[in-house]
Amino acid sequence: MSGSPIPTLIVVSGPAGSGKTTLAHEIARAVGCPAICRDEIKEGMAHASPGFTPAAGDELTMRTLPVFFGLLEQLLLAGATTVADAAFQDKVWRPFLTPLLPLARPRIVQCAADPEVAFGRITRRRAQYPPRGAHADPDAADREDYLRRMRAFDRISLDVPQLAVDTTDGYRPSLEEIVAFAGGRGALARGLARRPPRVEERRSGGCRQPRRMRRMRTGPAGRRVTNPRGRGNPGPTRSSR
Secondary structure (H helix, E strand, C coil), rough: CCCCCCCCEEECCCCCCCCCCHHHHHHHHCCCEEEEEHHHHHHHHCCCCCCEEEEEECCHHHHHHHHHHHHHHHHHHHHCCCEEEEEECHHHHHHHHHHHHHHHEEEEEEECCCCHHHEEEEEEEEEEHHHHHHCCCCCCHHHHHHHHHHHHCCCCCCCCCCEEEEEECEEEECCCHHHHHHCCHHHHHHHHHHCCCCCCEEEECCCCEEECCCEEEEEEHHHHHEEEECCCCCCCCECCC
């Protein structure tokens, strides 16, 4: 994104269970920007709505709509590259995204997965992740209806750069390629550089204590020696045991 006069808006879309939110957070971590997820906004609202019962088109669903797109607008006006994640179809995305296009460089990532795999994800997260109680997720009895709606999902059709991603088993194309498309080829390297250093454990007095991995180099006769400083002049070294 270096040299771009405006931020990038990375839209991650697809039907429920297609891996959107997981991928949206992966992209945001690698690029180094916020991820605004529609479902997470609704889950936050549910905390202040005791007794709320989710349903198609329920009150919280309608309230999240202006909040979601309002947050995107404010972030883009502030010059912040942003990832936007929602399961909206074209009829919802198009009228709300169109006014944002002059504010950003748009990129759309279209997620898809094998329908049976996607349905399995939904039923598992419904059982394992309590905040999903804010959503009208299908259960086993709704399988056929879910599969029908997934096949009929109407994807965003705006005339902007788009990338189709299959999340059935990992990512195809790879995460590196997705990030290169979404945020520029230098974005992944910057994102990975911010990850915490590897940690190994050593025992001291019966307790396991973390320590940073020492940089290793090869000494005489192929023996490994440590560089205690990890960078610059390695200083005195000693043979590893």
